[in-house]
Structures are given as structure tokens and as C-alpha cells.
Amino acid sequence: MSRFIPVRETILAAAIVVLLILIASRFSGFVAPSNLVNVFNDTAPLIILALGQMVVILTRCIDLSVAANLALTGMAVAMINVAFPGLPIPFIIAIAICLGGAMGAINGLLVWKLAIPPIVVTLGTMTIFRGIIFLISDGKWVNAHEMSEGFTGFPRAAVLGLPILSWCAVLSVIVFAVMMSRTALGRSIFAVGGNPHAAVYTGIDVGKTQFKAFVISGALAGLTGYLWVARYAVAYVDIAGGFELEVVAACVIGGISIAGGIGSVGGAVLGALFLGVVKNALPVVNISPFWQLAISGSAILIAVAFNAQSGRKKGRLILKDAEATR
Amino acid sequence: MTDIAAQRHIPDRLHSRAYRTMRSWESLLLAVAIAIFIVNSFASPYFLNAWNLSDATFNFTEKAMIAFAMALLIIAGEIDLSVASIIALASTAMGLATQYGAGTPELVVIGLSVGLLCGAFNGFFVTILGLPSIVVTIGTMSLFRGISFIILGDDAFRGYPASFSWFGQGYIYWVFTVEMMLFVIIAVIYGVLLHKTNFGRAVYAIGNNPTAALFSGIRVQRVKFILFLLTGLMSGVAAICLTSRLGSTRPSIATGMELEVVTMVVLGGVNILGGSGSIPGVVIAAFVMGLVTFGLGLLNVPGIVMSIFIGLLLIGVIALPRLWTMLASRGKS
Numbered sequence: 195m196s197r198f199i200p201v202r203e204t205i206l207a208a209a210i211v212v213l214l215i216l217i218a219s220r221f222s223g224f225v226a227p228s229n230l231v232n233v234f235n236d237t238a239p240l241i242i243l244a245l246g247q248m249v250v251i252l253t254r255c256i257d258l259s260v261a262a263n264l265a266l267t268g269m270a271v272a273m274i275n276v277a278f279p280g281l282p283i284p285f286i287i288a289i290a291i292c293l294g295g296a297m298g299a300i301n302g303l304l305v306w307k308l309a310i311p312p313i314v315v316t317l318g319t320m321t322i323f324r325g326i327i328f329l330i331s332d333g334k335w336v337n338a339h340e341m342s343e344g345f346t347g348f349p350r351a352a353v354l355g356l357p358i359l360s361w362c363a364v365l366s367v368i369v370f371a372v373m374m375s376r377t378a379l380g381r382s383i384f385a386v387g388g389n390p391h392a393a394v395y396t397g398i399d400v401g402k403t404q405f406k407a408f409v410i411s412g413a414l415a416g417l418t419g420y421l422w423v424a425r426y427a428v429a430y431v432d433i434a435g436g437f438e439l440e441v442v443a444a445c446v447i448g449g450i451s452i453a454g455g456i457g458s459v460g461g462a463v464l465g466a467l468f469l470g471v472v473k474n475a476l477p478v479v480n481i482s483p484f485w486q487l488a489i490s491g492s493a494i495l496i497a498v499a500f501n502a503q504s505g506r507k508k509g510r511l512i513l514k515d516a517e518a519t520r
Numbered sequence: 521m522t523d524i525a526a527q528r529h530i531p532d533r534l535h536s537r538a539y540r541t542m543r544s545w546e547s548l549l550l551a552v553a554i555a556i557f558i559v560n561s562f563a564s565p566y567f568l569n570a571w572n573l574s575d576a577t578f579n580f581t582e583k584a585m586i587a588f589a590m591a592l593l594i595i596a597g598e599i600d601l602s603v604a605s606i607i608a609l610a611s612t613a614m615g616l617a618t619q620y621g622a623g624t625p626e627l628v629v630i631g632l633s634v635g636l637l638c639g640a641f642n643g644f645f646v647t648i649l650g651l652p653s654i655v656v657t658i659g660t661m662s663l664f665r666g667i668s669f670i671i672l673g674d675d676a677f678r679g680y681p682a683s684f685s686w687f688g689q690g691y692i693y694w695v696f697t698v699e700m701m702l703f704v705i706i707a708v709i710y711g712v713l714l715h716k717t718n719f720g721r722a723v724y725a726i727g728n729n730p731t732a733a734l735f736s737g738i739r740v741q742r743v744k745f746i747l748f749l750l751t752g753l754m755s756g757v758a759a760i761c762l763t764s765r766l767g768s769t770r771p772s773i774a775t776g777m778e779l780e781v782v783t784m785v786v787l788g789g790v791n792i793l794g795g796s797g798s799i800p801g802v803v804i805a806a807f808v809m810g811l812v813t814f815g816l817g818l819l820n821v822p823g824i825v826m827s828i829f830i831g832l833l834l835i836g837v838i839a840l841p842r843l844w845t846m847l848a849s850r851g852k853s
């Protein structure tokens with residue numbers, strides 16, 4: 195029975211529903227379909243990035259450079275758009291994905307070939323990417339009136355009632371669900387995080403898989419970079435500052451184990467949605483937005499404590515497992 | 521082999537190798553520091569000036585105070601990403617107390633105790649509930665700063681007593697600032713604690729193999745709890761210095777400092793996976809980072825561009841020795 199109903203995801207989904215009911219009991223307008231579409235659209239970048247971060251965390255790494263990657267790609271495509279306003283949007287998106295993927299590849303290569311711990315690598319590249327934005331832009335902003343209409347209009351264009359930004363998130367979720375459950379890459383990602391030694395003996399290259407995870411995360415950050423800059427119609431150095439931790443938080447709330455190997459696409463999406471609902475609901479229920487940080491911090495702590503309880507091994511432990519204290 | 525677990529299960533080889541690289545690491549860092557010092561003195565005529573150099577120490581003293589405690593924590597295999605938020609919360613608490621007429625001694629007590637409380641809060645989740653510290657402190661990082669935002673909102677606290685400014689702006693002797701003296705004293709205390717006491721030995725043992733440490737009679741959880749208390753306490757000290765130096769508290773105070781502290785520790789040769797590192801390394805790394813930012817500042821390089829250099833330094837210093845050994849072993853075979 196428990197094989198078919200994933201406990202964590204069900205509880206998280208229930209928590210979101212309860213949250214929505216509580217908000218709706220006082221402000222029914224919040225659960226109107228049009229508003230829920232808005233909430234989903236607001237959360238779409240977080241969902242896309244959380245999927246990439248999930249893959250990285252599953253392989254026992256962490257990518258702290260996603261927000262900086264997003265900002266650098268966003269600035270780059272915005273400047274390309276200013277210089278060549280005629281470039282078609284698919285071409286811009288391709289550039290964004292490739293650029294983001296290339297930055298992810300830098301992280302991945304340093305982790306794979308030089309065996310530098312991922313947290314150190316991405317801490318370094320995070321500050322480097324942010325600095326490069328300043329260098330290429332000279333600290334100047336790229337504003338709405340400088341961007342072409344097609345560039346800013348694309349993520350907002352509605353298809354079947356949903357903006358394209360939301361469709362990008364939906365599409366990413368579907369692609370990831372298939373990739374994680376139906377492809378060799380998805381299996382090797384779980385295998386590398388679950389037990390690297392066993393993975394090596396089954397013929398999986400641990401470093402190479404981690405490299406691929408970083409490239410995937412980078413490519414998604416690049417895509418989000420374009421969508422973000424085009425949606426808000428502005429690009430500057432500090433775009434999405436500190437967003438990397440919100441992305442990690444979404445994964446953690448979604449039950450993805452920071453020690454690797456445990457997690458699901460549904461968990462990452464629900465974790466992001468939970469944060470998105472909280473963020474959007476605060477002004478509606480008359481709580482000052484200043485509470486947002488404290489509330490999301492508490493949510494992370496509660497979620498982690500809960501996950502640790504449910505994941506605890508049953509029975510008597512004679513030898514405390516070394517992995518548990520890691 | 522890139523995976524963490526594999527490195528952890530060969531402690532003997534790793535330790536001796538790590539120990540050797542650590543020794544050469546400190547000399548490498550020292551060479552980097554001296555090189556930057558020389559480049560700086562040629563690059564700007566304003567560099568070699570006792571008052572300037574004394575001012576330059578503010579670039580790193582507050583971060584380094586936390587970095588010492590953080591070094592112990594990382595050596596023991598944990599991490600605390602909430603230190604900058606502890607500064608914000610301690611600073612907010614001190615600001616709040618000032619509004620009710622607290623004097624300098626009370627402010628110091630409040631700053632230190634808020635730091636200790638936050639450290640205990642982190643320690644509780646990590647050692648008693650057994651949760652991974654990186655996740656717990658990402659949570660408390662939002663929580664502590666969030667409480668500051670709830671208390672302060674858009675406001676800033678000012679009006680600290682005049683005697684309070686001594687901590688961040690005072691001089692003990694000639695050009696030597698109070699903060700510089702604190703930095704030296706704290707460095708010596710942590711150096712002795714880590715390298716000369718049983719406690720320090722326990723920290724290394726836990727970082728290399730927590731299970732073995734447990735079975736050799738080390739109270740692993742208690743040591744870790746004390747280490748979280750220490751990072752909290754040091755964040756409290758840094759909060760006192762920073763608040764006193766700036767003379768005001770905003771909820772966004774010290775934003776992003778946690779990553780600079782971790783960078784300083786890693787640059788100082790502490791293995792981010794735990795088990796090795798030294799206090800002298802962290803001291804030299806503090807000077808390197810201070811010299812880089814100060815030198816670039818004299819050349820009118822904007823702060824955000826300095827971060828490129830810090831990032832490159834972090835990756836470069838760690839990558840170069842590995843690249844070197846890789847090329848050397850390739851040449852042999």
C-alpha cells in the first residue's frame with residue numbers, strides 16, 4: 195500500500211491544501227482560479243530551479259551558483275537583445291540554455307576532474323558570476339524600454355489560459371518526471387547519491403553523473419534567467435539575490451535528502467509550491483511581508499525535523515551508523 | 521574518485537596526505553599574502569601608511585573572529601550558515617535595548633547572550649534531533665534574520681551610547697584598534713584550544729571518523745553542541761564590533777557574510793569535508809582576503825568585482841595543488 199502512496203508528498207500536498215483552505219476561509223478571493231494561476235505563475239521560476247537543484251542534491255552535491263547563473267544569463271540575453279533587437283525568441287532561449295549549461299559545466303568539471311567539494315566550487319563560481327555581470331554591464335541596468343517587445347512579451351503570452359512562463363514549469367516537470375523514472379540517467383543519478391561505491395561497481399561513473407547534474411541545473415538556471423528578466427522587464431547585477439537558498443529550501447521542504455539519493459520530482463514541485471503559496475498569501479491575510487523570512491525559515495526547520503523522524507530506522511540500533519552523524 | 525564517502529573511509533592515507541598539503545598550504549598562502557602586499561605597495565602610493573593599513577584590518581577582523589569558531593566546526597564535519605543572521609538578530613536586540621536606555625555593559629551582555637542562544641538553538645537541532653547542519657542553518661539563517669525584519673521592518677536603530685563606540689572605533693595603542701587586539705587574542709585562544717588541548721584533539725577525531733570517535737569515549741554530540749555555542753558566541757562578539765563601528769542597526773546588516781566566513785576558512789586550508797585544518801592557516805587567509813579587498817579598493821575597483829578575485833582565489837588555491845599532483849602523476853606513468 196505504502197508503495198503506491200508516497201507519504202511525504204501526500205502530507206506536503208495536504209499541508210498546502212489546508213493552508214489554502216485556511217486562507218480561503220477568510221479571503222475567498224485567494225482560491226479563485228485566476229488567482230491560483232497567478233500564484234502558480236509566480237512560483238514557476240522557483241519550480242524550474244528546484245528541479246535542477248534536486249538533481250544536483252540527489253548526487254550528493256549542492257549548487258549555490260544557480261541564482262548568480264540566472265542573473266548572468268539574464269543580463270547577457272538582455273544585452274544581446276538590446277544589441278540585436280531582431281533576433282528571434284527561440285534563438286534567444288537557445289542562447290540562454292547553452293550559456294547556463296556552460297556555466298553549469300564549469301561547476302561540473304571542477305567537481306568531476308579536480309574533485310573539489312561542490313559547496314566550495316559553487317561558492318566560488320557564485321561570487322565570480324555575480325562579479326562578471328558587473329563587468330559586462332558596467333553596473334548599469336537594462337530597462338524595459340530598451341528591450342524589444344517580443345523579448346518581454348514571450349513569457350507573458352497566454353496559451354490556453356496559462357502564461358508561457360507557467361507552461362515552461364509544467365513542461366520541465368513532465369520532462370523531469372520521465373527522466374527520473376524512465377531513463378538510465380535518472381537511475382544513475384539516484385544510484386550515485388544512494389551509494390556511490392555500489393554505483394561504481396555497477397559501472398556508473400560517479401563524477402560524470404555529477405557533471406551531468408550540474409549541466410542540467412545550469413541549463414535550467416539559464417532558461418529561468420531569460421524568463422525572469424523578460425517577465426520583470428529589467429536586468430541588473432543583484433537580480434535574484436539570495437534566491438539560491440530559497441531554491442535549496444524548496445528542495446529540503448520537498449523531502450529531498452541533503453545527504454543524497456532520496457527525493458522525488460513531486461516533492462521538489464510541492465516544496466516550491468508551498469513556499470510560493472506562503473509568499474503570495476502573506477499580503478492577502480494582512481501579515482506584513484517582513485514576516486516572510488521567519489515563516490519560511492520555520493517551515494524549513496519543521497519540514498527537516500519531520501523528514502528526519504519519518505526516515506528514522508525502526509528497531510534497535512546497536513552500532514550508530516556513521517552516515518547518520520555525517 | 522570524487523565522492524565524499526570514499527574519501528571518508530580511507531582516513532589514514534587521507535590524513536597524512538592532507539597534513540602534508542596543509543603544511544605546504546600555509547607556506548603557499550603566506551607567499552600569496554606577501555606577493556599581494558608587494559603588488560599593493562607598488563600599485564598605489566597610498567598603501568604603505570600605518571593608518572591606512574590599520575583601517576584595512578576592519579575588512580577582515582569581524583569575519584575572522586567568526587571564522588576561527590567556524591574552522592573548528594567545519595573540522596568537526598559540520599557547518600553554520602546562520603552566523604550573519606545571528607549578527608543581525610544580536611544587533612537588533614542591542615538596538616532594541618538601547619531604545620529602553622541600556623548602557624554599554626548591558627548591550628555587551630545582550631549581544632553575547634543572543635549569540636549564545638542562537639548557537640544553542642542550532643546545536644539543539646543538530647545534536648539532539650540529529651539533523652544535517654547545512655539544512656538546519658539554512659533554516660535558522662532565514663529565521664533569525666526574519667525575526668530582525670519583524671522587529672525592525674524598514675527602520676534602523678540608532679542612538680547607541682557614546683562609550684559603546686569604543687569596540688568598533690577605539691584604539692588601544694597608537695594605530696592598533698580594539699578590533700585588531702580582539703582578533704589577536706581570539707586567534708591565540710582558538711589556536712591553543714584546537715592545537716594544544718584534548719578538546720581540539722576530539723574535534724579532529726570527530727571530523728575524521730565520528731563513529732570511531734564515539735567508541736573511543738569522545739562525547740561527539742556534546743562537543744558539537746559546544747562548537748555551535750562557540751560560533752554563536754563569536755557571532756555575538758562580531759555583532760558588538762560591527763554595530764559599534766557602523767553606529768546603527770538595519771535588518772540587512774552583514775548580509776552574505778556567512779559565505780565570506782566560509783570562504784576564509786576554506787582558503788585557510790580547512791577541509792570542507794572535515795578532519796583537517798589549522799588556525800594559523802585561517803589567520804593567513806584572513807590577511808590575504810583583507811589585503812586583496814583593501815588593495816583593490818585603493819585601485820578604485822568596485823566591491824562586486826573584488827568578489828571575482830575572492831572567488832577565483834578560493835577555487836584557484838584549492839585547484840592548483842590538485843592540478844599539480846595530477847600533472848605530476850601523469851608525467852610519471
